[in-house]
Each structure stands twice: as structure tokens, then as C-alpha cells.
Amino acid sequence: MDYKQQVTDAxxxxxxxxxxxxxxxxxEQPKTSKQGDLAxxxxxxxxxxxxxxxxxxxxxxxxxxxxxxxxxxAMGPYVNFFFKKAAFSADILGQVLTDGADFGNAKIGExxxxxxxxxxxxxxxxxxxxHLRSTVIGNSLANILTKIDxxxxxxxxxxxxxxxxGKLITAYKMWGSEAEVKADPINNLLKYYVxxxxxxxxxxxxxxxxxxxxxxxxxxxxxxxxxxxxxxxESLKAFKKIYERLDIDFDSFKGEAFxxxxxxxxxxxLESKGLLHESQGAEVVDLSKxxxxxxxxxxxxxxxxxxxxxxxxxxxxxxxxxxxxxLYVVGNEQTNHFKQLKAVLKxxxxxxxxxxxxxxxxxxxxGGKKLSTRSGRVILLDKVLxxxxxxxxxxxxxxxxxxxxxxxxxxxxGIGAVVFHxxxxxxxxxxxxNLEEVVRFEGETGPYVQxxxxxxxxxxxxxxxxAIAADGQALSDPAAWDTLKLLSEFPTIVVRASDEYEPSxxxxxxxxxxxxxxxxxGNTKILVEDDELHARLALVKSxxxxxxxxxxxxxxxxxxxx
RNA sequence: GUCAUGGUAGCUCAACUGGAUAGAGCAUCCGCCUUCUAAGCGGAGGGUUGUGAGUUCAAGUCUCACUCGUGACACCA
Numbered sequence: 001m002d003y004k005q006q007v008t009d010a011x012x013x014x015x016x017x018x019x020x021x022x023x024x025x026x027x028e029q030p031k032t033s034k035q036g037d038l039a040x041x042x043x044x045x046x047x048x049x050x051x052x053x054x055x056x057x058x059x060x061x062x063x064x065x066x067x068x069x070x071x072x073x074a075m076g077p078y079v080n081f082f083f084k085k086a087a088f089s090a091d092i093l094g095q096v097l098t099d100g101a102d103f104g105n106a107k108i109g110e111x112x113x114x115x116x117x118x119x120x121x122x123x124x125x126x127x128x129x130x131h132l133r134s135t136v137i138g139n140s141l142a143n144i145l146t147k148i149d150x151x152x153x154x155x156x157x158x159x160x161x162x163x164x165x166g167k168l169i170t171a172y173k174m175w176g177s178e179a180e181v182k183a184d185p186i187n188n189l190l191k192y193y194v195x196x197x198x199x200x201x202x203x204x205x206x207x208x209x210x211x212x213x214x215x216x217x218x219x220x221x222x223x224x225x226x227x228x229x230x231x232x233x234e235s236l237k238a239f240k241k242i243y244e245r246l247d248i249d250f251d252s253f254k255g256e257a258f259x260x261x262x263x264x265x266x267x268x269x270l271e272s273k274g275l276l277h278e279s280q281g282a283e284v285v286d287l288s289k290x291x292x293x294x295x296x297x298x299x300x301x302x303x304x305x306x307x308x309x310x311x312x313x314x315x316x317x318x319x320x321x322x323x324x325x326x327l328y329v330v331g332n333e334q335t336n337h338f339k340q341l342k343a344v345l346k347x348x349x350x351x352x353x354x355x356x357x358x359x360x361x362x363x364x365x366x367g368g369k370k371l372s373t374r375s376g377r378v379i380l381l382d383k384v385l386x387x388x389x390x391x392x393x394x395x396x397x398x399x400x401x402x403x404x405x406x407x408x409x410x411x412x413x414g415i416g417a418v419v420f421h422x423x424x425x426x427x428x429x430x431x432x433x434n435l436e437e438v439v440r441f442e443g444e445t446g447p448y449v450q451x452x453x454x455x456x457x458x459x460x461x462x463x464x465x466x467a468i469a470a471d472g473q474a475l476s477d478p479a480a481w482d483t484l485k486l487l488s489e490f491p492t493i494v495v496r497a498s499d500e501y502e503p504s505x506x507x508x509x510x511x512x513x514x515x516x517x518x519x520x521x522g523n524t525k526i527l528v529e530d531d532e533l534h535a536r537l538a539l540v541k542s543x544x545x546x547x548x549x550x551x552x553x554x555x556x557x558x559x560x561x562x
Numbered sequence: 563g564u565c566a567u568g569g570u571a572g573c574u575c576a577a578c579u580g581g582a583u584a585g586a587g588c589a590u591c592c593g594c595c596u597u598c599u600a601a602g603c604g605g606a607g608g609g610u611u612g613u614g615a616g617u618u619c620a621a622g623u624c625u626c627a628c629u630c631g632u633g634a635c636a637c638c639a
Contacts (some may be wrong), residue, residue: 029578031585041581043619053619076580077619105637122639162639256639282637291565296615299637306639333633335566362567363633370633399601413601428567430632437574441601443587444575451601459598475600489578496578508576516587522603540598 002293003088006068007038014063017048020486023132033481036073036080043077053077079547085481089535092488096542097470101549104491107152108498112324115317116142116152119243119250120330122159123235124168124189127242129433130331130371133361136419136555137427138329139248140503141359143553153321154248157313158255160232161308164193166214169227170206171196185234211301218260218303232257245385245415248555259312263304266311270297275347290343292336310341318352325355327501332360332428359501362430379433387413388439395562396443403561412557413447414439420446423554424507444511446556449547452514452521456544457525457560463537473538479524480539483516490546494553503554510550517543 015023022038030039042056049056057074066072070082096103098221118138121127163288171192180188217224236253236351243249267283270276275285283299287293298309317326330340338358345353363370364379371377392414396406403409421438424445425431441447450549473483490509497505528535549556 029570031577033583035582039582041620043581044621076582120639159639164638280637284636293636296636301637305637330639331633332567334639336634337639351628360567365632368632395601400599429575431570431574434574437588440588443601445587445601447601448587451599455599455602462598510601511586518602519604521598522600525597527598562599 003038003083007040008064010038010064010068010072010081011060011093012126014060015045015064017045030078030080033485035075035078037083037485039082039301040077040079040081040393065377072143085478085484088488089475089480089484089539090471090473091471093535093542094470094537096487096545097468097473097538100545101552103546103549104147104494105146106495108148108495109324111149111151113151113153113321114145114325114327115155115321115323117155117157117209117313117326117330118142119248120157120255121235122164122368123255124164124186124193125159125187125233125235126190126378126559127239127381129364129381129384131380132418132422133364133427134329134331135243135246135248136422137359137503138327139246139555140506140553141327141389141498141501142331143555144494144498144503144506147553150499152323153252153253153323154250155252155317156250158232158236158253158257160228160417161256161260161309163211163214163303165228165231166210166212167190167196167200167206168193168208168231169213169217169224172227181230181234181471184236185231189231189235190461193397201317203515211303215301215303227276228257242382242385246419247557254304254313256309256313259309259316262312262316263308265298266308266315269348270344273348275344282352285344285347287343287347290339292340292343295340295344296367307337307341307344307484310337310345311370313429314341314345314353315350318350323352323355327357327359329359329361332362333469334358335360356503359427361427364431364433366433368432373470384418384435384438385387385415387435388415388418391439392417392447400562403465405471405559407544409562413441413450413562414560416446416551416556417441417452418446419556420507420551420554423503426504427502446551446561448556449510449551450556450562453515453544453551453558454560455509455521456517456540456547459540460537460544461560463527466534468534468538468541473535474534475532475539477524477532477536479520480536482541483513483539485518486513486516487542487546490550497553506550506553510547513543513547513550 004024006465008020011023012020027038027040030036042053045056046053054077057079058075060079061072061074062187063070070084073080116138119131121131121137123147138154142154145152168189175195176192213224217228270285276283276297277286282296283298284294284296287295295307296305298304317323334359341354366377366379371379389410389445391409396403396410417439493509494503526540551558
């Protein structure tokens with residue numbers, strides 16, 4: 001049922017000065033239920049009708065056919081519509097119970113493929129809190145897009161190429177050992193890398209050695225290649241453990257190295273179109289007409305750069321997936337890079353450059369400073385997850401020591417807290433890392449939402465998990481009203497989240513729904529035998545379904561007990 | 563310096579894209595477990611929405627200027 005349309009239909013006969021479309025776009029949702037369920041502001045009519053908005057509102061109310069509403073009242077300059085609660089609740093509960101987890105699905109994407117460049121950690125470096133954002137935002141967007149009928153392709157564009165491998169090989173050959181790397185690959189490789197950057201300050205000649213090693217690597221030198229492969233596979237093993245903890249998988253691990261042999265074509269195209277110019281010994285594409293710095297395609301020593309590989313990757317993805325959109329979930333400090341990328345593609349004559357979207361996000365800092373692997377200032381994601389799970393364990397021992405599957409629940413709650421925390425605010429917000437904040441279980445957090453869901457499930461168990469009819473669950477209790485209305489908003493929320501590429505829209509919705517339900521739960525006894533018992537259980541079941549689905553879209557689990 | 567992005571309660575953030583008395587959480591204080599999970603519920607205090615102008619019936623939201631923070635600014639990614 002389209003309630004906005006219903007309100008529009010009621011208004012049309014009373015408002016001959018406006019078209020139905022104009023009326024519909026002006027209808028808004030009041031801030032609180034006290035002001036009704038939908039409202040029509042009369043300000044714009046004041047000019048046309050030469051009357052005070054309050055008067056117009058009053059006149060509309062007198063003329064309007066109220067039969068489809070509980071009541072229609074004029075409140076100041078607004079005409080406020082109150083829905084019939086019984087009919088509305090039967091309608092929305094019926095939809096949720098019939099559709100189950102599919103509630104909110106939409107046929108928008110028409111199966112169009114959408115590669116999502118996400119996570120993309122660097123080989124030989126640990127996954128830090130910084131990578132978490134790209135990983136969980138990308139994963140959530142993939143879930144949301146799937147829900148509205150797109151086909152996302154999760155691509156982990158590993159940082160497995162570039163001059164840092166020259167440095168790493170150099171460092172390994174100076175101080176490293178096979179035994180050390182085997183024992184603890186990531187940490188020891190990182191140790192070499194950090195030491196390289198420390199000593200390199202006093203010994204700049206090390207940079208030349210490193211450059212040389214990378215050059216060898218690009219030319220297929222056996223020793224360099226063997227070391228590179230080894231570093232890569234060891235790192236990937238460690239990464240996969242973390243992805244497993246987050247319950248996130250990828251459709252592709254094609255990293256930068258994969259495009260190593262696909263850059264010549266890019267350079268050829270650029271040359272044939274006369275776009276490549278020499279500047280200070282390097283090969284660049286001039287982008288001054290886009291107000292951008294030139295894109296550096298080849299360094300003066302002939303080696304390629306980040307953007308060269310990204311151009312090859314963009315073209316490869318277009319050919320492989322014939323995408324309708326191509327997303328890059330990458331920090332906002334790379335905004336210029338993606339502007340350049342799109343501009344160069346456009347210059348190359350690829351009109352699909354418009355389908356490429358950079359999904360930027362804010363920086364995580366510590367003590368106000370940017371995290372930096374080189375300087376060793378890192379927050380290890382594994383450690384944060386460990387801390388969160390340990391804290392969840394502690395909470396379970398305090399609050400629910402008889403819980404059956406403690407380990408699984410502690411994982412779901414601890415990791416859920418961390419993931420939810422990363423998704424609940426707008427992408428672009430920076431945030432300073434604070435462990436206590438991240439692993440908080442009270443207030444507007446992941447565990448708060450999980451708890452509301454677990455309470456709902458608990459009631460259903462206590463009720464004997466009865467079969468609940470999808471039809472005719474009329475619930476007229478005003479205490480349930482806010483929860484019912486929130487349930488009805490879920491489909492809109494999903495679409496908005498995808499339009500804005502904002503998982504936080506879903507996270508905030510989940511908090512609102514959990515809050516409304518907790519309030520209802522705290523003030524209303526659900527399990528009492530009366531006429532509306534089944535309708536209340538239908539509400540509880542619906543809340544459980546939608547909370548679980550909202551959390552799933554965020555990549556957070558919803559245990560039935562906690 | 564140029565561009566980008568932000569400035570809302572002590573702290574962290576909302577505000578349905580221009581609408582009604584700017585709302586939550588944390589922290590502080592008070593109340594609620596012999597009733598479905600207290601990871602909860604109810605209540606109190608806390609605001610010149612960075613500053614100044616402008617557009618509008620209406621501005622946290624749009625325009626301009628200024629200001630502070632952060633980031634990027636060709637041989638890193």
C-alpha cells in the first residue's frame with residue numbers, strides 16, 4: 001500500500017491549484033507520531049490563494065474525505081494525516097511475514113554487474129583498522145546491491161606490486177632470514193620494511209638498490225620473482241584468516257601484479273591517440289582541461305605507476321564484467337587519483353568512465369595522527385577483534401553465564417561491535433581510534449541491536465514458537481505504532497543506502513528500530529492471553545526478521561540468544 | 563598557495579536533502595529486576611548549529627566572504 005499516494009488522492013479534490021505530482025512531492029513525514037503519520041504543509045499555497053497557511057490547512061480539513069484515515073487534523077500550517085492503525089499494521093506485518101528476509105528486496109539492478117574494489121591490503125603488511133573501513137563498507141554495499149538485484153563482484157585489489165617490493169627485497173636480503181619469515185611472516189616482513197625506512201634516512205643509496213630490485217622484478221628476474229611469490233602467498237594466508245573472522249569473502253584476489261602484462265595496451269592506446277607527452281623525462285597525460293595535474297603513466301626510468309595499473313584494471317573489469325557501475329571503496333585522500341583515472345579514461349574515448357564511482361571514506365587516526373605502516377604506527381585489526389571478543393566473553397559470563405554457545409556468541413557480539421561501529425557513521429567522517437569506544441556494547445551499538453533481536457527471539461521461544469498467520473494481524477495498540485511505522489520504512493531505507501552508497505543509513509535505521517522495539521518491550525507485556533496476542537507476536541517476529549536482515553546487510557550476525 | 567572535505571550539547575554523532583519546539587548515545591544525576599534477557603526502560607540537566615552577511619513565507623541545510631581542523635597537490639599507493 002502506497003500511503004503517500006493515498007494522502008495525495010485525498011488531497012487532490014481539495015487542491016485544484018496544484019497538480020497531483022506537485023502535491024505528492026510536498027508531502028512529508030512529521031518528526032514525531034504526535035504530529036501524525038504524514039503531513040502536508042500549506043506554505044506554498046498561501047501565495048497562490050492569498051490566505052494565511054493556517055486558514056488553508058483548516059479549510060482543507062473541512063473539505064477532505066477522511067474515511068481512509070483515523071483522522072485528519074490541521075495543526076498550524078500543516079494538514080496532518082493519521083493512519084488507521086489496525087489496517088496499517090495488518091498490511092505491514094503481512095508483508096514482512098510473507099516475504100521474510102526478502103522483505104525490502106527490489107528489482108532495480110536488473111542483474112547488472114558491479115565490481116567493487118575493496119579492502120586491498122598491501123602484501124607484507126598487516127591488516128590494520130584502516131583497512132577495516134574499505135572492507136566492511138565494500139562488503140555491506142555488496143549486500144545492499146544484491147538485495148536490489150545487482151550482481152556485485154567483490155574484488156580484493158591486493159597491493160602486491162610496486163616499488164615497495166624493491167625495498168622489501170632489499171631489506172630481506174640485508175637482515176632477513178627464511179626461518180624468521182616462516183615463523184611469523186607478516187610481522188617479520190613488516191619489521192624489515194620499517195627498518196628499511198629507518199636506515200634509509202642516513203643511507204639514501206639504499207633507495208637505488210631498492211629501485212633496482214623492483215626493476216628486476218618487473219623484468220621477471222628469477223630470484224626477485226621467487227621472493228615476491230613467497231611473500232605474497234604467506235601474506236595472503238594471514239589475510240584470509242582475518243576475512244574469515246569477519247565472515248567476508250571475495251570473488252577475486254587479482255591484485256596489481258595481475259595487470260603487469262596488461263599495461264602495454266594502455267600505453268599503446270594513449271600513444272595512438274596522441275595523449276602521451278614527455279615531461280621531465282617521464283611520460284604523462286596532460287589533464288589541464290580537467291583542472292587536474294598531469295597523470296604520470298611512466299616514470300623517467302620507464303617503470304610504471306599506480307595509475308597505469310589502475311587504467312589497465314579498469315579496462316579489464318569493463319571487458320570481463322561489462323559492468324553497469326564500477327565502485328572503488330578507497331580512502332578520500334585518493335580522490336585526486338580517481339579524478340585523474342576517470343579523466344584519462346575519458347580522454348581515451350571510453351564513455352563508460354562515467355560509470356566509475358569512487359566511494360571515499362574518512363581517515364582513522366590515532367591521537368590525531370595519521371596511521372602509517374612505515375613509521376610503525378599501526379592498529380592491528382586482529383588485535384582489536386581479539387580485544388572485542390574477549391570483552392564480549394566477559395559480558396556473557398556476567399550477564400548470561402548459562403548461555404549455550406558462548407564462543408560463537410562472543411565472536412558475533414565482539415566482532416559485530418567493531419564492524420557496526422565502523423559503519424554507523426557517515427563514510428566521510430574521520431575518526432580518532434579509541435578502543436573503549438569501538439568495543440562498547442551499550443547505547444547506539446551493534447550489540448544493542450543484536451540484543452533487541454535476541455529479546456524478540458526469546459519471546460517467540462517462550463511463546464512456543466507458534467505458527468503466525470501472515471494475514472489479518474491487526475494491532476491497534478498505540479505503543480506499537482512507532483515500531484510498525486519503522487518496519488514499513490525498511491524498503492525505502494535499502495534503496496536510499498544504495499543511492500548514497502551509505503551503509504550508515506542501514507545502521508542508523510537498525511538502531512532506530514531496535515530502540516523503538518526496546519521501548520515497546522519495556523513498557524508492554526507481550527505474552528498475555530488476549531485478542532491481540534497473535535498480532536503482538538506477529539510484530540515481534542517481524543522486528544526479529546527485519547533487524548536480522550538489516551544486520552546482515554551490514555555484515556553483522558544476529559544470534560538468537562546472547 | 564590551490565583544490566577537496568569537515569566545524570551542531572563536555573565527548574561521539576543525528577536531523578528523511580528547505581519546513582513544526584535542532585534530536586540521540588556516552589559521561590553526570592535520579593528512578594525501575596517476586597512480570598517475556600537490566601547489553602534494557604523511564605526521567606533530569608546540558609545549544610547563539612565556527613563567524614558575518616545574503617536568498618526565502620521558512621536556513622543546521624542553499625549563496626558569498628572570513629575563520630579553524632584534516633587531507634591531497636607528478637616520478638608512493
